[in-house]
Amino acid sequence: MADLISFSRGAPSLDIVDIDGLKAAASAAFDTDPARVTGYGTAVGYPPLREWIAAKHDVNVDRVIVTNGSLQADAFLFDALVTPDTNVVVERPTYDRTLLGLRNRRGNLVPIPVEDDGLSIKDLEQVIDGGTVPALAHIIPNFQNPAGVTLSASKRTRLLELSREHGFTIFEDDPYLDIRFRGEGLPTMLSQDENVVYASSFSKTVCPGVRVGYLIAPTDLIKRITTMATNTYIAPNMLAQATVYQFARSGALAASIAKVQTALNERADTLATSLHRHLPNSTFTVPDGGYFLWVDLGEDVDVARLAPAAEKRGVQVVKGSDFVLEGGQHSLRLAFSAVAADRIDEGVQRLAAAIDDSKRIDTISLPVSDQMRRIVIGSAAEGEATLA
Known part of the structure; x- marks a missing residue:
């Protein structure tokens, strides 16, 4: 659909990507360091960026x-630390790719609820006291994906204390650390x-296209992971990393x-309004940064x-069930990052209409026999039907 409004992808819209700055950074990378930019490089990444x-x-x-995106960093870490049945604390909800990566490695996932100020430390303490001590705790502390909340200072302190006490x-x-807007x-x-x-x-x-994490x-x-990286790809993308370095050092970042x-x-x-x-x-918590807002619809x-139903109305969303076990x-x-402010209200109006659509029982599309069965069963529930 040409008029599609997408709240599905956590990416910036093109109008807020510095295309000219990236062009200049790529040119500077070639001009200042052509040998390393065009060579294989080292598995640990482009040295100046590192x-x-x-x-x-x-x-x-x-x-x-320095890796090909942070997801590859995650993958290396999980390969190093997670074996079948390793206890891994994950936030509930959490990033769907994290769940996928950990499940692929057959970790024993221990979901801990997320509150308005981040991971529930009380629930984590209860899990540990019950005998389930994690080896790893995956935390998205700032403007969490998907919930949009931030782990409070007091919770960070207590989480660090627990990690020292129990050795995880x-x-x-x-x-999202740098995407704080209040x-x-x-x-x-x-x-x-x-x-x-x-x-x-x-x-x-x-921008996502650089794939640098x-x-x-x-x-x-890091030495163990460097060996994994060497055996996986020899070296990551030197051109992309050199471009990011020049982008950063020039002040464009x-x-x-x-x-x-x-x-x-x-x-x-605008989305909250x-x-x-x-x-x-x-119900929802308005984030202080990041890309996402998590909404409970009832x-x-x-x-x-x-x-x-939303897709038919021309609006894309991501189900909450994708982010929990x-x-x-x-x-x-709802990812607000890729939708221009003047399109958000229209997108929410479409979503509201789609919610109404999704609540209706579409008997028109059923075969006549199924429509009659639905009518009879519905009447029976009211004590009026005489037929089975």
């Missing part, structure tokens, strides 16, 4: 590996404990982040029926 990342997070460069690794998966930022857990494993990406601050971990673990923050702030507020107007019975809405059938993740 050093830039280490400086950003105030860690030793030996603790950094915190995996701080943090691609409020004060919080220190990363990595900055508070060198045993935290940290991942991030330039997909949200530059990174992992920060203790040196021994900071300008890009500022532009994205402004645009997404407007879009998040539209939801209040057209879906007044829905028990009378089945998103398995809603999603195709069980449940989520009354919730949606």
